Amino acid sequence: MRIFVTGASGWIGSAVTDELLAGGYEVLGLARSDASAASVSAKGASVLRGDLDDLDSLREGAATTDATIHLANKHDWAHPELSNKAEREAIETIGEVLAGSNRKLLLASGVAGAVPGRSLTENDASPFHGLESPRGGSENRAFEFVDRGVGAVSVRFAPTVHGVGDNGFTKIFVDADRAKGFAAYIGEGTNHWPAVHRSDAARVVRLGLEKAAPGTVLHAIGEEAIETKLIAEAIGRAFDLPVRSISADETVPQFGPIGTFFGMDIPASSARTQQLLGWVPSGPTLIEDIEGGAYSAS
Ligand SMILES: NC(=O)c1ccc[n+]([C@@H]2O[C@H](COP(=O)([O-])OP(=O)(O)OC[C@H]3O[C@@H](n4cnc5c(N)ncnc54)[C@H](OP(=O)(O)O)[C@@H]3O)[C@@H](O)[C@H]2O)c1
Numbered sequence: 001m002r003i004f005v006t007g008a009s010g011w012i013g014s015a016v017t018d019e020l021l022a023g024g025y026e027v028l029g030l031a032r033s034d035a036s037a038a039s040v041s042a043k044g045a046s047v048l049r050g051d052l053d054d055l056d057s058l059r060e061g062a063a064t065t066d067a068t069i070h071l072a073n074k075h076d077w078a079h080p081e082l083s084n085k086a087e088r089e090a091i092e093t094i095g096e097v098l099a100g101s102n103r104k105l106l107l108a109s110g111v112a113g114a115v116p117g118r119s120l121t122e123n124d125a126s127p128f129h130g131l132e133s134p135r136g137g138s139e140n141r142a143f144e145f146v147d148r149g150v151g152a153v154s155v156r157f158a159p160t161v162h163g164v165g166d167n168g169f170t171k172i173f174v175d176a177d178r179a180k181g182f183a184a185y186i187g188e189g190t191n192h193w194p195a196v197h198r199s200d201a202a203r204v205v206r207l208g209l210e211k212a213a214p215g216t217v218l219h220a221i222g223e224e225a226i227e228t229k230l231i232a233e234a235i236g237r238a239f240d241l242p243v244r245s246i247s248a249d250e251t252v253p254q255f256g257p258i259g260t261f262f263g264m265d266i267p268a269s270s271a272r273t274q275q276l277l278g279w280v281p282s283g284p285t286l287i288e289d290i291e292g293g294a295y296s297a298s
Contacts, residue, residue, distance in 0.1 A: 002026040003209070004061035006052075006090070007071030008045060009036035011168065012108070012161055015202035016069060017043050023206055028065050030057065030072060052086045055093045062097040067104035067151075067209060070094060077258055081132070088136030095145035095152070104151035106208055109139045111156050111194065111219070111268040112261060119224060120268040122217040126154075143215055151214040155205055158221045158268065159261060162286050163198035164294045170286065173262060174235055174295040176255045183236040184246045184254050189229025191265035196222035197283025207277040218273045222281035225267035234290040 003020055007013035008029025017027050021044055029040035030050050037047045050057020052072055062068045070090055074083040091107060098105055113134065114120050114127060129137040142152040160170045177183040196204075204220040212218060229243075236243035251259040273279060284292060 001066040002028060002064075004028045004030070004048070004065040004068045005045075005071065006030040006058070006061070006069070007073065007108075008040045010071060010073075011166060012157065012198065012201055012205075013071040014039065014043070015198050016071065016205045017045050019202040019206045021045065028061055030061055052090055055089065058090055058093045059097050062094045062105075068094050068098065068106070069205060069209065070105065070107045073108065080134075084134065084136035085131060086136075087138045088131055088141055091136075091138045091142045095142065095148075095150050098150045099145060100149040102149050102151055104153060104209055105142060105145070106153045106155055106205060107138060107142050109135060109154045109156045110159060111221070112159055112264055112266050117265075118267070120156075120219075120266070122219050122270075122272040139217075146214045153208050153212045153214065153216045153218065155208055155218045155220055156268070157201055158194040158196040158223075159266065160193065160195045160286060161198050161201045161220070162195055162289045162294065163283070164289075166198070166294065169258070169261060170231075170290070171295055172258065173231070173255060174239070174290070176259070177232070177235050177241060178239055180254060181241065183232040183239070183241045183243045184250075185229040185232035185243070186246055186248060186251055186263040189227060189232060189245060191228050191263060192225035192267040193228055193231065193262075194221045194224055194266065194268040195226055195286040196220050196281065197285075197289070199283045200279075200281040204273065204277065204279055207279055211277055216276070218277070219268055219270040220273070221268050221270035222283065223285055224269050226286060228262060230287065231290070234287045235295075238290050238293070238296065
């Protein structure tokens with residue numbers, strides 16, 4: 001089987017590409033630059049040059065392969081409306097190509113802000129609809145294609161997909177803490193974050209491709225709920241920094257605009273995903289990764 005992977009050069013996409021190639025799949029990876037193309041082809045995947053703004057490249061990739069895994073994201077934190085629009089357009093474009101084919105379309109999603117006050121489960125429908133909502137409501141938009149013969153499957157990743165080389169939230173918090181000279185948690189630090197090791201996340205994607213029925217929500221969540229104070233304390237130990245509480249008002253000055261995520265209570269379970277896929281997370285925990293030096297380079 002030949003799989004079209006958007007974002008194949010990215011943090012999760014490169015691990016998914018490795019996982020698929022090791023599983024005997026062929027991969028066609030979307031790449032928007034020479035450097036990304038080189039990193040995709042160095043793995044043994046084929047390259048499709050294109051961009052999220054070049055919808056014909058998405059059409060070509062989806063049309064010429066047996067399934068699509070959509071992991072590319074502009075991550076334009078200063079202009080989230082641009083990322084949201086690209087997200088929605090990509091799903092609509094690929095969905096139209098795959099309509100009537102019963103081919104799989106796996107898309108990346110998240111868990112933040114979906115249900116307040118308890119752990120999010122796979123049975124909780126996303127509350128996000130429409131272009132203006134997070135990710136452009138892409139999960140619900142993808143599921144609208146299920147009745148039209150598209151095997152849409154949403155993979156909600158933990159907000160930190162951690163490991164050596166991670167440039168996501170945990171790296172941003174570590175860098176900010178090091179720059180400020182202390183590791184911070186917000187308020188009491190009793191709010192929770194879920195987490196997943198990158199290798200475990202990649203395995204969820206491959207198993208989801210193989211086993212998940214159209215319309216399924218999967219949770220790539222290895223740890224359901226880690227108190228953010230424990231994350232700050234691990235950063236403090238790893239980098240020999242004092243640890244202290246900051247107020248909500250100090251969050252953006254400490255971590256930048258995306259720091260408000262660190263104050264969110266967003267536990268999420270993966271019990272159903274584990275049962276459905278026969279998936280058992282086995283990578284290091286977030287605290288083990290931080291203390292083990294995964295964030296120590298540079
Ligand atoms: N990492 C996490 O902790 C995490 C948590 C929750 C959800 N997610 C979601 O999972 C997905 C993958 O995340 P990631 O961490 O792997 O992201 P990433 O490392 O930032 O990779 C993003 C990928 O998208 C590509 N891309 C960016 N803009 C593009 C454009 N205009 N046209 C074509 N490709 C473009 C990048 O290509 P280049 O290599 O050329 O830059 C890269 O391959 C995203 O939707 C993300 O929001 C990630």
